[in-house]
Amino acid sequence: MxxxxxxxxxxxxxxxxxxxxxxxxxxxxxxxxxxxxxxxxxxxxxxxxxxxxxxxxxAAVLFDAVLALSTNDAGETTLPDTGDLEADLRTVLHATVRELNDPGYDRSMRSLTVALLEDEGLAAEYRRNLAQRMHEVKKDRLRSAQLAGHVAEDVDLDAAVEMIFGPLMNRWLTRSGPITPEYADTILTTALNGLRPRG
Amino acid sequence: MxxxxxxxxxxxxxxxxxxxxxxxxxxxxxxxxxxxxxxxxxxxxxxxxxxxxxxxxxAAVLFDAVLALSTNDAGETTLPDTGDLEADLRTVLHATVRELNDPGYDRSMRSLTVALLEDEGLAAEYRRNLAQRMHEVKKDRLRSAQLAGHVAEDVDLDAAVEMIFGPLMNRWLTRSGPITPEYADTILTTALNGLRPRG
The missing domain is CATH 1.10.10.60 (Homeodomain-like)
Known part of the structure; x- marks a missing residue:
């Protein structure tokens, strides 16, 4: 027909x-x-x-599959901004915890990570199409907090993004411990307060 | 014969x-x-x-090859402890920067990372034989600084280790930027001071 x-x-x-x-x-x-x-x-x-x-x-098929997944989830391209940085970051980190504990998401993201490690061209495309955009979205939220005086003026925002969002990804990647809301909260508190004793 | x-x-x-x-x-x-x-x-x-x-x-051959590599490098099982936490961590992070920029180390570690992502049994062995030990060594140095009053009493040391050492590994893994001593220093300063404005 x-x-x-x-x-x-x-x-x-x-x-x-x-x-x-x-x-x-x-x-x-x-x-x-x-x-x-x-x-x-x-x-x-x-x-x-x-x-x-x-x-x-x-690799290209898998890449598009994961890209479609993340586009469905986050039609929004900004992080919540209620004016309370800690609460907003907690919301986002807890959502990440739920995602990383979803078996389907976990396994397909692990597969994609392998593909990105093995194929430098694909990794460059991934950075351009997804990773850099997500990094900027997080950085924008921190910049807004910096302008509002909730983040110190001299803080490097790229480093700050890594500090808040990196540890959960590392723990997931290396399976070095459970991915829990409590762990996310500890990371957030530590990143916000720093290691030094506060006067 | x-x-x-x-x-x-x-x-x-x-x-x-x-x-x-x-x-x-x-x-x-x-x-x-x-x-x-x-x-x-x-x-x-x-x-x-x-x-x-x-x-x-x-996978098992590659695992032993990388293990042998790290044993040669770090016959020592402690981090330097001169009493100056920031200087000691800078020394260690700069050594890591040199390692990650070595093409041979970079490529074999990428291969091992793929092996660990694909083989959960091997990943468990890697954690037991290397990753956990390295984590404890770093944590010991932070604990000594905490006892000396250079790290706040309420800081979670597991989170602190992730915060200091994780971002370099993430940047290396995702190739999201150059691995430089300057980046290491920025990470260190941000981790020590935290994001919040200081009093």
């Missing part, structure tokens, strides 16, 4: 979604090294050639 | 060293996914069976 032109894009979009979903699921099930275009195609119910028409590699 | 019993261990040790060196070199050259026992054996000039007699997998 011939397709109308109106049907074709819908069908493409359905295949595209099926491929992205299959890539995420399989990455979680078998890990990045064992992930294959063949298996993604079989799970998505499409031919290998359909995948190769849109993506050059399994 | 028959070997004496005294010769055998020496020859074993020489093969073992050749295998570890070959594993590190190849991991740096081709990455973890493409690393193979065959290639390690060929480079080391031993048979595949020699490797399989001592290690169950390529």
């Amino acid at each position: 011939p397709q109308t032109t109106a049907e074709r894009p819908r069908r493409n979009e359905k295949s595209r979604q099926a491929i992205l979903t299959a890539a995420l699921q399989l990455a979680g099930e078998v890990g990045y090294t064992k992930l294959s275009i063949e298996a993604i195609a079989a799970r998505a119910g499409v031919g290998k050639q359909t995948i190769y028409r849109w993506w050059p590699s399994k | 028959p070997q004496t019993t005294a010769e055998r261990p020496r020859r074993n040790e020489k093969s073992r060293q050749a295998i570890l060196t070959a594993a590190l070199q190849l991991a740096g050259e081709v990455g973890y996914t493409k690393l193979s026992i065959e290639a390690i054996a060929a480079r080391a000039g031993v048979g595949k069976q020699t490797i399989y007699r001592w290690w169950p997998s390529k």
Whole structure:
């Protein structure tokens, strides 16, 4: 049966979604090294050639799958700004804790991390399309707090972002301890107060 | 020619060293996914069976290679303690900066990181044999500073370790910026002072 032109894009979009979903699921099930275009195609119910028409590699498919995931979650591109920096950061960190404890998210992000470590070109694309944007969003919130006098004037905001958001990611990556709201709160308090005794 | 019993261990040790060196070199050259026992054996000039007699997998070989590397470097198991916390941490962080900028170290550590992400059993062994020990060494130095009154009494030392040492590792892992002594100093100052305006 011939397709109308109106049907074709819908069908493409359905295949595209099926491929992205299959890539995420399989990455979680078998890990990045064992992930294959063949298996993604079989799970998505499409031919290998359909995948190769849109993506050059399994890494590229997985990348788009994770990108789609984060775009759904955070249609917003700013962090909450109620004027209370500590409360706002706590909200964001607790959401991150929930995300990292979700098994599907955990496994597909681990697969993506492997892909980024193995493919420098993909890693550069990831930084441009997602990581740098997320960093700037966090930095904007700290800058607003700095202007309001809640963050010291001489604080380097890039370092501050790393200090607040890095430890949770490190603990997740190295599985060195449980990812809990309590740990997030401890990190936040330590970052805000610093290590030195306060006068 | 028959070997004496005294010769055998020496020859074993020489093969073992050749295998570890070959594993590190190849991991740096081709990455973890493409690393193979065959290639390690060929480079080391031993048979595949020699490797399989001592290690169950390529991940295990690479793990021992990196472990040997870190044991050579840090025969010491404490951080410098001159009584000046900031100066001592700066010394250690600058050494880390040099290490992370060494191409051989960079590539083999990236390969190991992939292996740890893909193999949870290996990751657990790595934590037991290396990561936890290094964490405790850093924590000991901060505890000594806390006792000396240079770190506030209520600071959580596990969080403090993450705050000081995590950001360099994150930047290295994600290639989000240059790994420089200046960046290390900024991290250190920010961690010690905290974000809040000081009295």
